[in-house]
Amino acid sequence: MSRIQPISGFPEWLPQERFIERHILDTLRTTFELHGFAEVETRAVEPVEHLLAKGETSKEVYLLRRLQEDPEAPERETLGLHFDLTVPFSRYVVENAGRLHFPFKRYQIQKVWRGERPQDGRFREFCQADIDVVGEEELPFHYEAEMPIVMAEAFEELRSIGMPPVRMLVNNRKISQGFYQAIGLADVEGTIRTIDKLAKIGQDETKKLLISDNGATTEQADAALALAAIRSSDDSFVTQVQALGVADPVLEEGLNELADLLRIAQERVPGIIEVDLAIARGLDYYTGSVYETLLVGHEDLGSICSGGRYDSLATDGKKTYPGVGISVGVTRLVSRLLRSGVVNANRSTPAAVLVAVWDENNRDQSNAIAYALRARGIATDVAPTAARLGRQIRFADRLGIPYVWFPPRDGGTGEVKDIRSGDQESADPTTWMPPAEDLHPQIRPSAPEH
């Protein structure tokens, strides 16, 4: 067998790290369900022509072939691994439209794969957590306000484990679209893609591209950049845009929607969601609100949670299914939290108790205690061997198990020891209960280093 080593871009976690990831996933899941999102999982593969229908990501797709594939009898269609959860979900909606109830609120937490060059925060296999609401033919605007609020709530919940705060940046495609149209910039989609590069390449380069690639005059380029420079955490962005002196009904509609979104967001999750008219999102299919999320102090990571409104991602030729969705890059987030050491799990096993074994002939006695504890919801392990007691306690200590249970030796009662404090007391496995914070592994902010 060849050498055993990690594969770049395919991260794996140790058990203690996995507890942190699970806590984050459980928090997302709980928040999604409180808002009435139902879970869906889709298969990992799609026919390659579905994956490539959006055009932009062709280079990233992993295709599948069977090792023993007969080249004379090829598969009916080439399959590829999905690179996001939006494309498979849109297919799922069309495929099951007759059995779903619209508007359909779903969440989906799965791995996705991209054959990209791995780098910091970019992986070839990673976990995404998406929520989308999809309507049949129509979808009310209020769902566009709900999406970032749901995510902001989950992120706020995660502050307690040491996750830094987030800044969610919102924009509305109608603003860019209406504004560009009104100033005579015909290449709306191209201009949006160029503006999407602004943070990366800066004002001057962006201006050059707007002129060279999108057919803008100097004045149009300056106007587009002036629009993109507007940001605010209150509705003052409206007057800032109006001050640019451009009037257009689509622009007007976008401003109203964005102001509405911000008002609702400020009420529910104050101080988290801000307007930033430079937020463009490269993808063509967005038609209304768009979202990006920065982790404060880790802005270099790029967006950890993005999405937007799309009017016609899914269609079966007869009906159109407009939607709005937002997606957390779970692996990107978890990887940074682990690497920066801000979050900690206080054990590497679910077990709260290790039952000691005096000798192998009495293992049944230790097992019986373990079963009594488990029956009451206390995760319990039994010592691997009847080693000397010091070694059994060290085994518990290394895993972070807080309690060691000593079975009765001679008809007496058993005792339980808190191996952190050394406190030891008589205890009955049918009634003893650890403090709530010891029942499960605790995910907490790391102690600050001094």
Added chain:
Amino acid sequence: MSRIQPISGFPEWLPQERFIERHILDTLRTTFELHGFAEVETRAVEPVEHLLAKGETSKEVYLLRRLQEDPEAPERETLGLHFDLTVPFSRYVVENAGRLHFPFKRYQIQKVWRGERPQDGRFREFCQADIDVVGEEELPFHYEAEMPIVMAEAFEELRSIGMPPVRMLVNNRKISQGFYQAIGLADVEGTIRTIDKLAKIGQDETKKLLISDNGATTEQADAALALAAIRSSDDSFVTQVQALGVADPVLEEGLNELADLLRIAQERVPGIIEVDLAIARGLDYYTGSVYETLLVGHEDLGSICSGGRYDSLATDGKKTYPGVGISVGVTRLVSRLLRSGVVNANRSTPAAVLVAVWDENNRDQSNAIAYALRARGIATDVAPTAARLGRQIRFADRLGIPYVWFPPRDGGTGEVKDIRSGDQESADPTTWMPPAEDLHPQIRPSAPEH
């Protein structure tokens, strides 16, 4: 875009079905954690030479290539999708040996892929739930008794949702090995593989194969079949084997271990685990206990939970990591439960309450009620539009949401209606709580059909 349709062998569930699958996964997870198993996830891919090291499954592997792969600059190594969780876990153990504590108890719930021809109960993408205990250089026998008991507990727990009972069948490789050696059958592994086909091809065909393929004499073949015919739910299998008049120290050890396992199992999970000396498991790497599990009334499905003891699946060349593991075929089980209609979920959304909206200008009022309910752990949705009330109630009814909340119209209090009974009462969203059984979707046995 090409036609949209299911891909054979890649099952997907509707939201209501996914609740059933999640309940099963959560039950497995909870049981595993109560026993002190920590969760691990491994990447979906392994270098192809690792996947093929066991030799037997080469035809089933899906290989990956990037769509835009430059044939002149190939990947350093060809990657394939894992076809089980044992191969990646053994690699994970060796890779992380210095950071794990042994014996290491881990569980793993992930999708796996096999390029097989799909048929009833056989999929190309399916979910497995595995537990394994791995030691460093050594692993005490008692873990071999623990494995099927943990699974039996989880299956017993699932009886309450309508899952049929299981029969777990156990054997010990040492019995076959010692017995075959003692009667002079040199091809032990080949004989085990042939006996593994017994249930499928019958006595006569098996006998022919033992003679033609494994070099057995007629007498040896008869003896091997006599051994394989022995089954019992108590320790009478020991005297049945002894009655065959074969003595061997390895056989003796196997009998003692299997009797020990059965004794412990009968105490913890009476009536579920039985000895069946025909259970062979085709794979070469098992060296002690082996397990298979039949769903009563669905024996045609094949084993839904299998595994065994392996002395040297993982090795880094210096150290050996013996282990014992058992794996649930979750998709196989879920698919059959869904198809046979024995289990039911009573809604297709997590929401327990739908808050009505009188008119769009008052949506904030409905949202505020929803937030008050969610803050107290009650999953709540808000009506998609301010449609007439009958339509809003029908929306709730279709999703199985039991309660519709009517916001106060004119400064009065709101009211909540149980749309199943029609009961309606004044209620305050900061104090009202539904009965526990309405808080989350209930997974229950389907009502018997008449």
